[in-house]
Amino acid sequence: MFCELWVKLLEAKGKEPFYFKSYDRVIGVAHDVKELASEMERLAKEDPAALEYHLREGHITAWLSYIGETRLAESLRGISDPREAVSRVKAFLSSGGQAPSGEGGGAGPEARGLQAVWGLGPAARDLRRRVARVSQHK
Numbered sequence: 631m632f633c634e635l636w637v638k639l640l641e642a643k644g645k646e647p648f649y650f651k652s653y654d655r656v657i658g659v660a661h662d663v664k665e666l667a668s669e670m671e672r673l674a675k676e677d678p679a680a681l682e683y684h685l686r687e688g689h690i691t692a693w694l695s696y697i698g699e700t701r702l703a704e705s706l707r708g709i710s711d712p713r714e715a716v717s718r719v720k721a722f723l724s725s726g727g728q729a730p731s732g733e734g735g736g737a738g739p740e741a742r743g744l745q746a747v748w749g750l751g752p753a754a755r756d757l758r759r760r761v762a763r764v765s766q767h768k
Contacts, residue, residue: 648693652680663699663727666690667719674712686710701727 650658650669657680660666661664670690673681683688685706694703702722709715 645694648690650680650684652677662697663694663702663719663723666694666718667723670712670716670719674716678712681712681715682710684705685712685715690715701729 645661648660648666649656650660650673657677658669660669670681688707691703691706694700702719705718705722708717709718737759
């Protein structure tokens with residue numbers, strides 16, 4: 631029940647883009663997997679440390695799960711090398727949205743209780759506040 635409500639609210643609100651940040655500056659934005667690949671490729675050359683940070687901390691895999699790309703998220707889980715990550719994202723896109731062979735799978739966002747979504751962006755914070763208010767009134 632709660633997961634269904636959450637999914638409906640997220641769909642109504644729209645998906646938050648992924649913000650690549652370096653300290654307090656936004657250094658890249660991706661709205662979908664194609665833009666993610668482009669930004670990752672650029673950052674692998676221009677600021678590999680920032681890209682490695684987002685990979686190592688799981689920010690990219692959390693966002694991919696949030697937008698429903700769980701197979702790609704699983705294929706990147708544990709990867710911190712920018713070149714390897716770019717290679718896997720490009721392989722995913724060139725294969726028509728399939729995780730590189732032998733990788734991927736895993737539970738979808740509903741099976742994980744949408745844990746990956748909970749900490750992302752302003753829309754998630756707004757949603758968290760709304761859910762908390764509704765829960766208090768029960």
